[in-house]
Amino acid sequence: MNLQFTLASRYLLGRKLRSLLTTLAVIFGVMIIFGMNTILPTMISALQANVQGAEGETDFTIVSKTGSSFPKDTAKSLIEIKGVRAVASSLERTINLPADFVDQDPSRPDQIIAVNLVGLNPEEARTVRAFPTVEGRYLKDTDTSSAVISQTLADAFSVRVGSLIHLPSVSGLTELTVVGLLPAAIGTENEQIFVPLTQAQKMTGEVGKVNTIKVNIEAFASKERRAEIQTNITSAIGANYKVGAMIADDEMFATMEMAKIALNAFGALALFMGGFIIFNTFRTIVAERRRDIGMLRTLGATRRMIIGAILVEGFLLGLLGSLIGLVVGYLMAVAVLAVAQGPLSAFINIKLGWPIIQIPLAVGSVMIGVSVTMLAGLIPAWNASRVTPLEALRPTAAEVEFKNQTGRGFWVGVATITLSLLALLSGQSAFILPGGVIFLVGLMLVAPALVRPFAAFFGRIIARLTVRQGIGGLAEKNLTRQPSRIAVTSSTSLLALATIVAAGGIVFSMKGTLLTMVDNSLGSDFIFLPPSVGLWGSNLGASPLLAETLRKVDGVDTVSTFRFASSQAKGQVVSVLGIQPQDFQKVSGLNFTEGSSAAYQELTTERTLIANSIFMVSTGLGVNDSVELTTPNGPIQYRIAAVASDLLNAKISTIYISQANLQKDFASDQDVFIQLDLRPDADQEVIGAQIKAIGKDYPQFKVISGKDYFNTIESQFEAAFSAVYILFAVLAFPSLIAMLNTMTISVMERTREIGMVRAVGGTRWQIRSMVVTEALLLAAIGAVFGILGGVYLGYMLVTAIEVVFPMGYSFPFLGIVAAVVIALLFGGAAAIIPARKAARMDIIQALRYE
Amino acid sequence: MSIISTQNLTKIFGSGPTAVTALDHVNLTVNAGEFVSIMGPSGCGKSTLLHLIGGLDRPTSGSITLDGISIANMNDDRLTELRRRKIGFVFQFFNLIPVLTAVENAALPITLDGVKPLSAQKQASQWLARFGLADRSSSRPDQLSGGQQQRVAIARALAAEPTLILADEPTGNLDTRSGEEIARLMREVAKKYGRTVVMVTHDPRIAAYSDRIVFLKDGKIVDETTLSRPNSENAAAVAQKIHSIGD
Structure with a gap:
């Protein structure tokens, strides 16, 4: 083996240019696989950090399967379960903050782009986690508009104990008094703002509701014991709830899943091409070394030794290329994440950190790189072992293939095509x-x-x-x-x-x-745009009051809104959007692929829905089928009236129902997206100013004109598509x-x-x-x-x-x-x-x- | 005692009307310690004979016995082992591996036989020292002159201590002075180190260093000359003879 290593490394060093060129192919493949697969988990973990916030030391977190809120009493029975030590309910919402909301300084990049509002019963919450204040005090049961925040957040807002902070809420900006500070936050999670439960319910428009139950169990429970307690909790709380992980991020994962498949296909393709290049190189290596190989055979090297020598060369080349590929892939991930941060934060409020290095992925990438190289070398190595000792003695001439090329392979190819x-x-x-x-x-x-x-x-x-x-x-x-x-x-x-x-x-x-x-x-004249378009669940909406106010503005013709709820159908997460069919049709509308706009009418008369194509494909249902939707009130049947899409929801499995039905079955009446049209004779400028003034109280929305939005979207498309083009050119x-x-x-x-x-x-x-x-x-x-x-x-x-x-x-x-x-x-x-x-x-x- | 013995050794290349008989019922015996040259005009089958003896090619018919073992029907693995242990090769174009040093090249056959590289190189460097290359052992082939390269190749042929050395035009690619140096070295290999040497050459002055010259023509042995010791008269006589055979 020693000789094989010596020969392989000397040959590689002897033809540095060739080795470099061949290694490039491996580097490239590994770079794509490692880099791409590093970028995605980094994005996902940034998302998790954003959505979940600090879960703290609680053993189990219970949320409803639809992600919606539920009555506070739901948690009552849980404390009876053997092994459960403490139970606390809370109402938690991620509030995306508009640009420059915290520091008021457009020139500086925002440090805080979202916060988690946590409404809790102060004493009950203390049974599941600690609140060690460094300044001021913890919340009291008698508090109303008090808040406890971290030192870091206080610094960002430039506030101290006793100061006031303002946060967006369903009823406009809400004022809170900071009563205590917690130690500086560690890690990349969202900052949390703790307020009394009633205050949070008011701010989110969810009176009497909670959406999270935290459970702590007896200390030092074994793995089996934990599983047993979890099962008991699950059966006690019922099928509408999920015990363990949060569900709020499922929407995003669905989007990420598509990207993941595409990127891996990309990496596989790159490595496949790498395999071709390596195969060609090794074939040539064998051809030009016929005399050396013949010589070795003459001196008594066995066929196996020759195969070994070529494969060792492949191994060294593959290893070197893969290791360099890892480094380059990591650098690529750093660069891509840095570049992606900008456009990404326009759509989704998340902060990407440094790439996360996954050891199994690194090892796996190297293994893939090395095995592709060795695999590509296998046929040439086999051919090398067939070189006869006589080759050493023949004067070599460049080889010429005269064999007929229309053999079996050709005909198989014709049949395949x-x-x-x-x-x-x-x-x-x-x-x-x-x-x-x-x-x-x-x-x-x-x-x-x-x-x-x-x-x-x-x-x-x-x-x-x-x-x-x-x-x-x-x-x-x-x-x-x-x-x-x-x-x-x-x-x-x-x-x-x-x-x-x-x-x-x-x-x-x-x-x-x-x-x-x-x-x-x-195509509407004005749009109230939330920070995350498409990922409605992470947005804080507005109460129906805002839309009412807008309707009353003189010159406004029609106001149409989206209301959101999350649900499940056939085990798939689905985004439920509530529309007012009449107004929606006037202002924008859907592109129907099956059925027609007559379906709008049906939405108002019965429990029917219009679904987008992704929903149809993922559930395998057809028009006029009935589908069971998970709601806070249990499963409810809806009939599919038509298939249609709009741009905002093109990526995610979505259904449209009437706002009346959404209120009845999903208990949701917040507007997460508002569009409005003016009367033809209205003065765009004057009314636009009025509308923007109303929007000031709802900083969770950005008020823009439809034309501006179209231009923004168009330039974003251009950027996204040119990025795709560059990516493929790299390929x-x-x-x-x-x-x-x-x-x-x-x-x-x-x-x-x-x-x-x-x-x-x-x-x-x-x-x-x-x-x-x-x-x-x-x-x-x-x-x-x-x-x-x-x-x-x-x-x-x-x-x-x-x-x-x-x-x-x-x-x-x-x-x-x-x-x-x-x-x-x-x-x-x-x-x-x-x-x-x-x-x-x-x-x-x-x-x-x- | 004979080291090589061939009986009715025949090699035909191709088949049908294009078939070429390279060797035609050749019977040759070479004794232990003998230095034999094979001469003859181009295409007479000299190299083919050498290849068959060395187990590099297989005869169409007839038999070859090497040190008492019949090799005509050996499988590839056994032939490979035989080449590694019993035979040393010297080529016209030296055929050193360009990426290995002189001593690594010389040690190749023993390294291939599983000896640890360091002790293999120690063994090979003794041969290099005997051939006056002690100070060049870490040079790569492209840093050596033709004569030096051929001496490394001869050291390589001897490294595994084979009984038989086969040389195919070992001086064909060298100038006269280096050629004669190599010829003297080949004689030394036979006389001083006791190996059997079979050398193909077309140069009478080189052949004159051997004990016996076998003349081949059209695949057949047509004459043989036994020489007493190398000198210039021998060379002239050999030249005369090869001329008469029809070069």
């Missing part, structure tokens, strides 16, 4: 998705056979351009001497460019559709590595031939153009495959997405142009070093080259 085309024609989404994958596989299988005709075709074009240089034909022949190697290289370009073209297809199709929807859904990087590798290798292999061409009178410039031409041919072949694959893939993805999100397919002309430009640029770039090397070769030495 036919199948995938049939899948597309079927129009069935169940067939279309796998169809895209097998289409790419099919392309890769037929690629070796197509290399010659493609090269001949492009070669003819190039030969015409370079007729006087007499090297176009030579370049084409050089390229086609190893069709399978070119095919492997092209497959890498294929995947990269196909992704770009497909992404183009989706981006263009989606952008057009989304902007139309923005105009439809948010094209492995194809550059692959082409560079292939070109370097092919020049190296042909050293003697190049020497010969020079000896018989070829100029340096001719040699250089020959190599560049070869690289451009290589790139062109990759581009053709990539565009074919990408157009199919893009069409397929749009069709698949259409199932949950209505959008039309637009042909990705720009994506294709981008792919061609990238391919040719990369081809040219890949040729620079090898072409210079070839042109500068010493003729005598090249002729002697072994």
Whole structure:
């Protein structure tokens, strides 16, 4: 083994450029996998910290399954349970604070962007956790508008004991007196503001209600005992409640889940391309070391030893690449999180910290990187072991493949492509998705056979351009001497460019559709916008009074609001939005995919709902089916009247019901989003000023004009889509590595031939153009495959997405142009070093080259 | 005592109308400690004969016995082991591994046989010292002259203490002076260190260093000459003979 390590490390060091290029592929793959998977958990944990706040030392936390509040008496029976030591109910709400609310200073980044309002019975709460004040006092049962906050929060607000602070509430700004300070908060959780329960109920409009029960159990309970107590609590409190973790973050996790799948697919694709590159490199390594390998065989090295030596090389390369990949991936995560903080805080009020390093992920990424490298080296290693000792004695000439390329692989590829085309024609989404994958596989299988005709075709074009240089034909022949190697290289370009073209297809199709929807859904004159659009549950709403006040403003024609409740249907979390069908239709409206706007009328007459496509897909229900919704009053049946979406709720499983039904079944009457239209004759400026003045008392909302909002959204789309585009362009990087590798290798292999061409009178410039031409041919072949694959893939993805999100397919002309430009640029770039090397070769030495 | 013995050794490349008979019923015996040169015009089958004796290729028919063991029908693993332990090879193009130092190259066969690298290198460095390369043992092949590289290759061939050394045109890639140096060294290997040496060459001056010269033509042994000791008259006589065979 020692010798294998020596050989492997010396060979790697001996060809530093090649080792670097090959390692790049591994680095890139591991970087994507590790980096992406680091970014996501960091976001999730920031979210958890935001939503959950400090859970403290309580053993169990009980919330309702729908996330809604419940009568305070619910907790009563729990203290009877054996093993339960203390029970305390509280009403807890995250209050998102508008920008500059705390420090009043737009020039400084906000430290506090949300707080947790915790309403509690002071004495009862002390039985489940401690409140060690450092200044002032803890709450008394007789307190009304008192608050206890942490030292840190007091510093942020610049207040002391006895000072007043103001917080947004359902009935406008509420004034609280700070009576005590707790020690400075540790960690990244939201700051908590403790107030008497009645005060919190008033501020959130939930009189007589709580939403959290904390339970402490006997000390030193064993794991089994804890489980037993948990079971007893669960059966005592009933099926509508959840014991243990909080549910409030489920909405967000649903959104994150989609991102996670997409990112992992991305990483897998990157590593897959890395595998191709490594495979190609090792194949070449074996080819150029035939003599060394033959020599080792002559001296008595067994086949196993040869395989071992190549695999050790793969191992070292993989390990090195993976370790560097970890570091680069971490740095990428730091950078992405820093960049994402800005746009993200516009939508969701969360603060991202430093990336969280997960040891299992790091180990896993290294293992994946190393195994992909070794796996890619396996076939070349096996081939190396078949090298006969006689190879050591034969003068080697660059290898040429003359074998017929239309073998079994080709026909399997043709069959695969036919199948995938049939899948597309079927129009069935169940067939279309796998169809895209097998289409790419099919392309890769037929690629070796197509290399010659493609090269001949492009070669003819190039030969015409370079007729006087007499090297176009030579370049084409050089390229086609190893069709399978070119095919492997092209497959890498294929995947990269196909992704770009497909992404183009989706981006263009989606952008057009989304902007139309923005105009439809948010075409109102003014909007009261909460901090978190879409994640309604984390917003503090306003009492119906605000909407009433707005309706009374002279010149206001219609006011439409969203009210929110969380529910579950078929075990899935669903966002329930209460609308007033008449007003909603006038101001904005839904895009119907099944049924029609007649469904609005049905909402008011019975328990019916309009669902969005995500809800339909996740529950598997159809129009006119009945569905059981979890409510604070137990399960209630609703009928699905139609399928429709609006932009704000496009990402999340959502149903729309009437506000009357929402009040009746979910006991929710807070407005979380308000839109209003003015009369046509109204003066926008004057009335706008009046509306904004009313909004001042409700700082949880931002009051903007619909047109401004449309522009904001449009620029956010532009930013998001260009980020997506950059991400996919980065994915094209492995194809550059692959082409560079292939070109370097092919020049190296042909050293003697190049020497010969020079000896018989070829100029340096001719040699250089020959190599560049070869690289451009290589790139062109990759581009053709990539565009074919990408157009199919893009069409397929749009069709698949259409199932949950209505959008039309637009042909990705720009994506294709981008792919061609990238391919040719990369081809040219890949040729620079090898072409210079070839042109500068010493003729005598090249002729002697072994 | 014979170390090599071939009976009706035949090698045919290709089949049908394009078949080429490289060796045609060759019977050759080489005794222990003997230094034998094989000469003949290009394409006469010299190298093929050497490859077959060394277990690098398999005969079409006939048999080869090495140190009393028949190798014609051995499987790959056993042949590999035989090469590692019993045979040392010297090539025209040296075939040193470019990324290993002189001593690491020389130690390769013993390292491949499972000896710890350090003790393998100790053993190999003795051979390097005997061939005057003690101070170059940590140089890489590209830092050595052709003659030095070939001496490293001969040290490598001897490192595993094989009984038989097979050399294919070992001076073919060297200038005259270095070539003669290597030829003297090959003789020393046979005479001083007691190995059996079979060398393919087309250079009469080099062949003149051996004990016996076997002349091959069209795959057949056509003549043999036994020499007393190396001198310039021998070389002239050998040149005469090879000319008469038809170079």
